Amino acid sequence: MKNKVVLITGGSSGIGLAIGTFLSQKGYTVYGTSRNPEKNKDFSAFKLLELDVCDRQSIVSATAQLQQLEGRIDILINNAGVGITGPIEETPEEEVQKAFDTNLHGPLAMIQAVLPIMRQQGSGLIINITSIAGYMGLPYRAYYSASKGALELMTEALRMELKDFNIQCTSVxxxxxxxNIAAGRYHAPVSEQSPYRDAYSNTLRLMDQHVDAGQDPVRVAEKVYRVIQTKRPKVHYRVGSPLQKFSLVLKSILPDKLYERLLINHYKL
Structure with missing residues (x-):
């Protein structure tokens, strides 16, 4: 069925925009979300709803609006997310809370909002966009890794809870x-007095280089499309460079300390 209704959080830029555009071209009815659609008046790739994943009332209003417009929500793609970097010791608590609100609590609130709708219509698919960083504790990205890793585990649990309702759930x-994730990422300040100054500064430069040299986000869109076409999606999917995916294989087979040494060498710590 090509005219399924898709709701994508954080759909006005980056991976969300790539997914929404690709699915629209495939014939899906796509709605993205933005905290302030007024800033995207010239946006024409697909329709945008006003929604802030950190605001429960905003979530309730947007999902109710979409159900009124289309009568159903077939696919939820939890894509909205925020980057955060910094030493664990020095990252402000309020910034940590914001990251978890966006990367974990927000997606869970979205799931809670759409599940009654999907259960009533007798079908649905939830795709949580996580991160390969969520499979390992990365230096100076601990809070990002932890928030995305938690969403991976929530996905595993949710699949089992939903097995009797014909609602599928997976992560990509x-x-x-x-x-543009690097531009919007929160960076804990690099203090001249910090004992982490040099190591943190070097890691920041490496992270930005990796994003700048990253692949086209349409590859994520293609993966999401294939997942939607799959009758029984797997628990987890990964999409990235061969080296990034191979790093997960190494993590599963190498002793912890050896894998830790590989990361230390990779980040030149």
Whole structure:
């Protein structure tokens, strides 16, 4: 069925925009979300709803609006997310809370909002966009890794809870892709007095280089499309460079300390 209704959080840029555009071209009825659609008046790739994943009332209003417009919500793609970097010791608590609100609590609130709708219509698909970073604790990205890793585990649990309702759930974990995530990422300040100054500064430069050299986000869109076409999606999907995907294989087979040493060498720590 090509005219399924798709709701994509954070759909006005980056991976969300790529997914929405690709699915629209495939014939899906796509609605993205933006905290302030007024800033996207010239946006024409697909329709945008006003929604802030950190605001429960905003979520309730937007999902109710979409159900009124289309009568159903077939696919939820939890894409909205925010980057955060910094030493664990020095990252402000309020910024940590914001990251978890966007990357974890927001997607869970979206799921809670659409599940009654999907259960009533007798079908649905939830795709959580996580990150390959969520499979490992990365230096100076601990809070990002933790929030995305938590969403991966929530996906596993949710699949089992939904098995009797004909509602599918899976995650798609991208690696580094050429998007504007680096520009919107929160960076804990690099303090001249910080004992982490040099190591953190070097890691920041490496992270930005990886994003700048990242692949086209349309690859994530293609993966999401294939997942939608799959009758029984797998628990997890990963999309990224061969090296990024191979790093997950290494993590599963190498002793912890050896894998830790590989990361230390990779980040030149």
């Amino acid at each position: 974990a991208p690696g580094d892709f050429a998007t």
